Amino acid sequence: NAGVTxxxxxxxxxxxxxxxxxxxxxxxxxxMYWYRQDPGMGLRLIHYSVGEGTTxxxxxxxxxxxxxxxxxxFLLGLESAAPSQTSVYFCASSYSLASVHEQFFGPGTRLTVx
Amino acid sequence: xxxxxxxxxxxxxxxxxxxxLRCNYSSSVxxxxxxxxxxxxxxxxxxLKYTSAATLVxxxxxxxxxxxxxxxxxxxTKPSAHMSDAAEYFCAVSSxxxxxxxxxxxxxxxxxx
Numbered sequence: 008n009a010g011v012t013x014x015x016x017x018x019x020x021x022x023x024x025x026x027x028x029x030x031x032x033x034x035x036x037x038x039m040y041w042y043r044q045d046p047g048m049g050l051r052l053i054h055y056s057v058g059e060g061t062t063x064x065x066x067x068x069x070x071x072x073x074x075x076x077x078x079x080x081f082l083l084g085l086e087s088a089a090p091s092q093t094s095v096y097f098c099a100s101s102y103s104l105a106s107v108h109e110q111f112f113g114p115g116t117r118l119t120v121x
Numbered sequence: 122x123x124x125x126x127x128x129x130x131x132x133x134x135x136x137x138x139x140x141x142l143r144c145n146y147s148s149s150v151x152x153x154x155x156x157x158x159x160x161x162x163x164x165x166x167x168x169l170k171y172t173s174a175a176t177l178v179x180x181x182x183x184x185x186x187x188x189x190x191x192x193x194x195x196x197x198t199k200p201s202a203h204m205s206d207a208a209e210y211f212c213a214v215s216s217x218x219x220x221x222x223x224x225x226x227x228x229x230x231x232x233x234x
Binding site: 011038040042047048049050051052055057063065066097099104109110112113114115 | 130162163164165166167170211213215218220221222223224225226227
């Protein structure tokens with residue numbers, strides 16, 4: 008099993024450009040999450056999904072959109088990138104409630120917005 | 122909203138010495154608490170979790186943590202540090218619904234040979 012994979016690993020954008028980050032998991036997990044990691048701030052939840060076709064806002068959702076059209080995939084979109092979105096983005100998945108079942112994390116995507 | 126506070130963004134210990142990483146939580150009800158480790162250029166992986174079954178929780182790689190309600194703490198310890206323990210450690214608490222996680226700001230552990 009590949010676990011949780013993220014595409015791409017690195018990306019540089021100019022302000023105003025758009026892009027989509029792809030997260031895929033092969034563990035048949037119901038729950039999927041997108042986090043951003045910034046120095047001195049830990050990880051903050053952007054959006055999450057409790058099942059195919061459902062999404063919900065996390066702690067810092069502004070400027071991002073997500074979609075969960077297939078159970079195994081969770082897409083994070085930036086419609087108009089801003090320098091404040093420069094960060095490392097992590098996707099995670101869990102079998103059900105993250106308080107009960109372990110979250111498995113992907114390797115991360117390092118995004119720089121110029 | 123729930124939160125966790127990690128005291129000390131950087132901790133250095135000698136190889137073989139005790140590791141103590143501090144975490145205090147803010148919650149009106151007994152929470153679910155977690156410790157994660159992140160090695161350089163990798164994602165996070167679960168070290169251990171507290172879910173009210175036992176106050177002393179044992180995790181992987183010889184780490185353990187004790188839940189102390191009176192002190193609202195969940196400190197992570199390891200009796201003897203190894204070079205391979207050098208990493209970033211995050212304390213986290215889940216929301217009451219269990220759908221959301223709130224991470225601390227992390228503690229970078231350096232192990233000195």
